[in-house]
Amino acid sequence: MTLINQLVEKGILDKEKATTLEFEIRETGKREEEVILERRLCDENFLFDLKSKNLKIPLKEIVASEVPLETLGMIPEETAKHYQMIPLIRKDKALEVGMVYPENLKAQEALKFLARQGPFTYQVFLITPTTFSNLLKQYRTLRREVGRALEELETEFKEEKVEVRPRTAAEFERLAEEAPITKIVAVILRHAVEGSASDVHIEPTREKLRIRFRLLGILHSSIFLPLRTHPAVVARIKILSNLKIDETRIPQDGRFSTQINGGSIDFRVSTFPTTLGEKVAIRVLDPTIGLKTFGELGLEKRNLEVVKQAIKRPYGLILASGPTGCGKTTTLYAILQVLNK
Numbered sequence: 001m002t003l004i005n006q007l008v009e010k011g012i013l014d015k016e017k018a019t020t021l022e023f024e025i026r027e028t029g030k031r032e033e034e035v036i037l038e039r040r041l042c043d044e045n046f047l048f049d050l051k052s053k054n055l056k057i058p059l060k061e062i063v064a065s066e067v068p069l070e071t072l073g074m075i076p077e078e079t080a081k082h083y084q085m086i087p088l089i090r091k092d093k094a095l096e097v098g099m100v101y102p103e104n105l106k107a108q109e110a111l112k113f114l115a116r117q118g119p120f121t122y123q124v125f126l127i128t129p130t131t132f133s134n135l136l137k138q139y140r141t142l143r144r145e146v147g148r149a150l151e152e153l154e155t156e157f158k159e160e161k162v163e164v165r166p167r168t169a170a171e172f173e174r175l176a177e178e179a180p181i182t183k184i185v186a187v188i189l190r191h192a193v194e195g196s197a198s199d200v201h202i203e204p205t206r207e208k209l210r211i212r213f214r215l216l217g218i219l220h221s222s223i224f225l226p227l228r229t230h231p232a233v234v235a236r237i238k239i240l241s242n243l244k245i246d247e248t249r250i251p252q253d254g255r256f257s258t259q260i261n262g263g264s265i266d267f268r269v270s271t272f273p274t275t276l277g278e279k280v281a282i283r284v285l286d287p288t289i290g291l292k293t294f295g296e297l298g299l300e301k302r303n304l305e306v307v308k309q310a311i312k313r314p315y316g317l318i319l320a321s322g323p324t325g326c327g328k329t330t331t332l333y334a335i336l337q338v339l340n341k
Helices: 003-009 015-028 032-038 044-055 077-083 105-117 129-158 169-176 179-194 227-241 301-312 328-339
Strands: 085-091 094-099 121-126 199-204 208-215 218-226 252-260 263-274 277-285
Touching (some): 003 015, 003 032, 003 044, 015 032, 044 121, 077 129, 077 218, 085 105, 085 129, 094 129, 105 121, 179 199, 179 208, 179 227, 179 252, 179 277, 199 227, 218 227, 227 252, 227 263, 227 277, 301 328
Parallel strands (some): 094 121
Antiparallel strands (some): 252 263
């Protein structure tokens, strides 16, 4: 029984109004929950309590402060927004996931894929749109933390404590060691690790300095910094990587390690000159994450069997292709583990 029919049964809607709503849903493609709440026909909690009973999925009330920031990294922000689902509580490898529309088959498939990639097990809870909106704001912590550091940096720019366009190696180094810059870079790296990003891309555009994280092979724009911070941010990363900070005309490669959330994380750095300034690509290498087994690759059962049969053959070629950070090397290592048994 639809939610609209249940509201009619309870005397909240008359049949004529219900028919009008059903027509609107068909014409607009909106969900019935959206239409009911837009018309303010009943309380949100009341409506989702009905939905909870229909789907036999518990309705969960939770406030943003109860969701640890590191838990949010289990589901990327773009995925959370698109499917209106969000991680709530994590206990070891078990995750509670809040969904506004758990009946959405595409959302279910996306969650299954993320769980196989994790890997983690999960239990779904129904949450209201208001709860989801409040929890989604937690993803903005990165922007807030960087924003505070930028305010400090802007103050120093105004007070002329920081050289906006450094010209010498000494000026580059002094700029890179300023507290706001070190904080900005530290926050970017920490959120890359907590968000399970495989890469960080720092790219100057004509107007802003763009920071993008690669999640499951796809680059997502995370924050935009003032363009004037570009020399300082790049110089800070070069210092960490033991690269020449005043060399901006040729590509450079380096690496460094740092402590994040109690663990040592390795970062592989590549710089590349462009007409707009140097780009920086950082590969995140977390030694605490062990190699995945063949069964943990996230392949569907049918595809898993196809690959299993292929690697048993004494001839032929298996081609692993895909974008940076999608798991090509991880897949090949998992196959080698099977062959080495």
